[in-house]
Amino acid sequence: MTKFFREQIEKINLIYGVKLVVLFLIYFATAKLGLQFDAVSGFATLVWPPTGIAIAGILIFGYRYWPAIFLGAFLVNFSTGAPALVALGIGLGNMLEAVIGVFLARRFGFMREKGELKNILLFIFFCVLGSTALAATIGVTSLWLGGIVSLATYKATWIAWWVGDALGALIVGNLIINFRERLSLKNFKLKKAAEGILFFLILIVCNLFVFTNFFTTKTIETNNPIIVYTIFPLLIWASLRFGKSGAVLAVFVTSVISIWGTVLKQGPFGVGELSDNLLLLQGYIGVIAGTSMILSAVIEERLKTERELTNERNKDEAILESIGEGVIITDTNGVILMINRSAQIMLGLEPARAIGSYYEKVIHIEDKRETPLVIANCPFTLVLSSNKVITDNYYFRPRNNKKFAVNMTTSPIVFEQKVVGVIDVFRDITHEIEIDKAKSEFVSLASHQLRTPLTTMKWYSRALMKEESEKLSPKQLEYVKEMYHNNERMIELINSLLNVSRIELGRFIIKPVEINIREIANEVIHDITPYTDGKKIVIKKHYDEKIPLAMIDPNLLKIILQNLLANSIKYSKKHATVNFYIENKEKEILFIIADKGCGIAKNQQEKIFTKMFRTDNARMIDPEGSGLGLYIVKSIIEQSGGRIWFSSAINEGSTFYVALPLLGTIKREPGSRLIYS
Amino acid sequence: METEEKKKILIVEDESSMLKILVDSFEKENFSTLEARDGEIAFRKALEERPDIILLDILLPKIDGLTVLKKLRKENEYGKKVPVILLTNLNPDREEINKVIAENNPAYYLVKTNWNIEDVVEKVKERLSRSD
The missing domain is CATH 3.30.450.20 (PAS domain)
Structure with missing residues (x-):
């Protein structure tokens, strides 16, 4: 195991070593070449590519490659004739330039987000302008301390150093970083490539014309500095049409040709004192570089955002479509x-x-x-x-x-x-409707078929009880009554079942009409007298003074009240009192039916309204019940837009509350699912 | 001298057991009864005999009770005015039933299983006394 890890570490170290050496060699070679240019104090030059290489190197490879830069810078300067300590200082300055520049840029979000504009601005601020100033300071101070530069020439040297490094970072550094990102031929288009080649040919020709005597020897007039502005439109074209890569490349081409021309003492900057002109030239290059890069960054950002938006939109459309x-x-x-x-x-x-x-x-x-x-x-x-x-x-x-x-x-x-x-x-929902229809037809048919024999039984046994009763013996009469009574149970059960299926199929009709609630309530109480008489139960009425006419389906109200009153009678003892309140609550009518009967056990209360549910108590007192009554009542109430609830305790009785809206119960027709607001 | 004429009632019902007991009950109450066991006969007899009131079942052979009602109402003055009590075991659930009821003005819609015959007789007498 450890052997494996050691191998891994060795491999990593090997890669590190190789990359380190490569970076060092590139840096050293470029710097050595750069110092061939004749420039102020022999150590600073116009566009110092090594800075760009150093910054790109640290950015791409990482901070721990700093030794390559340090060693490279030191050796270059040392081998060019600087004293060891001075070379050391310069080396330190150049190394810090790269490391600190990248660090600061990253710290503020460089390359982290997709903002192209932000990236280029951070790069310009920290790497191009900022850390280069640091390097210039350390470098020139080292030269001064070493006696190579005097205090008088400090400023000029510093400026030359700074500008040179800055341009190196801006042009060369950017070039390397940019093309590392774009080394794919993913979006290669022949037309675009052709346009690109054409453009660069034009660019080269213009630059040669402006900055050199390649085509013709220039006179004073044609060497007017204003001519350098003619390059601007070309750079803008590059930014617009070819994005960041185009801009960076175009700037590079322009810089090379303009510097070359100027050094050969040709072009608008070639006339006069070289050192002065070089500074002007650097300024020019800095301006065109900065402008092009920023412009192209902005355009890239916009294009990127557009692409992302289109992508998102396409995805959303795909979702909707499917x-x-x-x-x-x-x-x-x-x-x-x-x-x-x-x-x-x-x-x-x-x-x-x-x-x-x-x-x-x-x-x-x-x-x-x-x-x-x-x-x-x-x-x-x-x-x-x-x-x-x-x-x-x-x-x-x-x-x-x-x-x-x-x-x-x-x-x-x-x-x-x-x-x-x-x-x-x-x-x-064609299929659903068909099923629905089939169901309700079945229910209709079933109800009719089931009721036919029950009707016959009802009427004949009734006739025996009433009409022919004189001709029957008391025992026979008793038996007939039993038949009638049980037949009635059957009828009730069928009615309940039918109600349940009507409710569930949504075939339940609610027809609110203006009714006198008092009258209905009294009717119900009257109809229920056989039961109250049997157990000698008294129903005490407490009706509010003003009970308005209300829009309620009278049949359904009867079912509700019948059910609740019948329950309170059933489960009360003999001689008990049931209190029946009707209260006007402005927006609704509240019915309260309170008994002191056997009550409902706490642990059975939550199932009271479920289909077929009967409490143990209820089963004891009335084994015949169907368990459907309260289910039906609750369904009717809720479909009318009302509420039902209760409070109860074992052996203390139950109080049921029903609230029905006064402002019109919801009219309901079979099958509708419209939601009223 | 009897000032009251016997009232004529047409009972339309296809179940013979129910028909029998209905007829018996109304005869006992001193009605003159007419019978019909399908819609066609019912329609014909109604127009011919002009009963004072009609007890009409809905599910009938030949023509159903609702159609009979509709036709009657459209037929003539008598048909428009004659009181009709629908006596059936169908729930008044269906859109079609309610539409016919709304447009053709039966006096009552009674579900057989919920009514004892003596109460039906009451209802009939009540309705007749109203139109007198």
């Missing part, structure tokens, strides 16, 4: 903006035909009763005006196909708190 349900998006005028694949298929619509057209012109929609909808009643109109979500059943009539039923949810699209469009999501 949704299994039909999706249609319209703007606030009802113009279709998007229609996904499922919707296209279901409606038989080509996207070209649908998108851009008005919704109602291409889609024929009917309500669930198959009445065509006018624009004012279309779900998207309603949603726009009410800002609510609407879910309902409709029919679509596609042009070349049969109409089909859908369940559709229409929602407003809200963006920055404004409604900017509408989105419909729908699915075909």
Whole structure:
């Protein structure tokens, strides 16, 4: 194991060593070459490529390659004739220039985010301008301390040093970093390549013309410095058309040719004192380089952002397209903006035909009763005006196909708190409707068939009890009554079961009419007298003074009250009292039925309203019950928009509360799922 | 001298056991009874005999009770005015049933299993006394 790790470490060290040597050699060679140029004090020059190499090297390889720079700088200067200590100082300065420049730039976010502009600005600030100043200071101070430069020439030397390093970083450093990023031929386009080659030929020719006597010997007029501005448009062209790489390369080409020309004493900078002109030339190069790089960075950033946005949008579209349900998006005028694949298929619509057209012109929609909808009643109109979500059943009539039923949810699209469009999501419910129909027909039929023999039994045994009773012996009469009574149980059970299935199928109809609640309540109490008489139970009425006429379905109210009163009687002892309150609560009517009967055990309370549930107590007292009563009552109440709840304790009795809205219970028709707001 | 004429009632019901006991009960109450066991006969007899009131089942052979009601109402003045009590075991659940009821004005819709015959008789007498 350790052998493996040692090998790994050795391998790493080997790689490190090799890279170190390579960097050192490149740096040394470039610097040595650079010092061949005649320049101020023999140690600084116009565009100092080694700075660029050092910065790029540290950036790409890492901080721990600093020895390459340090050693390279030291040896170059030492071998050029500087005293050892001076060379050491210069070496230190150049090494710090690279390391600190990169460190500071990174510290402030260089290369971390995708902001091209930020990157180039950080680079310019810290690597081009900042750390180079540091290097210049250390370097020139070393020269001064070593007696090579005097205090008088300190300033000029410093400036030359700084500018040279700066341009080296800006032009050469940038070049290396940029092309390291772009060494892929991914987006190679022949046309673009041809344009590029053409451009660079033009650039070279212009530069040669401006800065050299390559084509013609220049006179004073044609050597006017203003001529250098003609290069600007070319550099801008490079930035716009070829991005960062183009800009960097164009700047490099211009720098090379302009320096070459000037040193040969040609071109606008070639006239006069070389040292002065060199500074002017450097300034020129710095300006064109900085401008081009910044411009190209901005453009790159924008292009990148555009690409990302397009990508995101394409992804979102793909998602919408693949949704299994039909999706249609319209703007606030009802113009279709998007229609996904499922919707296209279901409606038989080509996207070209649908998108851009008005919704109602291409889609024929009917309500669930198959009445065509006018624009004012279309779900998207309603949603726009009410800002609510609407879910309902409709029919679509596609042009070349049969109409089909859908369940559709229409929602407003809200963006920055404004409604900017509408989105419909729908699915075909033909199958569901068929099943529904089959179910309700079955229930209908079953109810009728089951009731037929029960009716006959009811009527005949009743006749025996009433009409023919004189002809029967007391025992026979008793038996007949038993038959009648049990038949009635059967009828009740069937009624309950039918109610349950009607509720569950949504076939339950609620027809609110204006009723006098008092009257209904009294009717119920009257009808229930046989039971109260049997157990000698008294129902005490506490009706509020003012009970308004209310819009409630009277039959359903009767079912509710009958059920609750019957329960309180059933589970009370003989001679008990049941208190029945009706209270006017402004927005609702509150019915309270309170008994002191056997009560409901705490651990059975939460299941009270479930289908078929009976408490142990109830089972003991009334083994005949179906367990459906409260389930039905609760369903009816909730579908009317009301509430039911209770409080109870074992052997202390139960109090049931029912609240029904006064402002109209919700009218309900079979099968509707509309949500009223 | 008897000032009251016997009231005529047409009972439409396809189940013979139910028909029998209904007829018996109304005869006992001094009604003159007519019977019909399918919708066609019911319609014909109604127009021919002009009963004072009709007890009408819904599920019938030939023509169902609701159609009979509709036709009657459209037929003539008598048909429009004659009180009809729907006596059936169907729940008034279906859209179709309620539509017909809303448009054709039966006097009552009674679900057989919920009514004793004596109460039905009461209802009939009540309705007849109202129209007198």
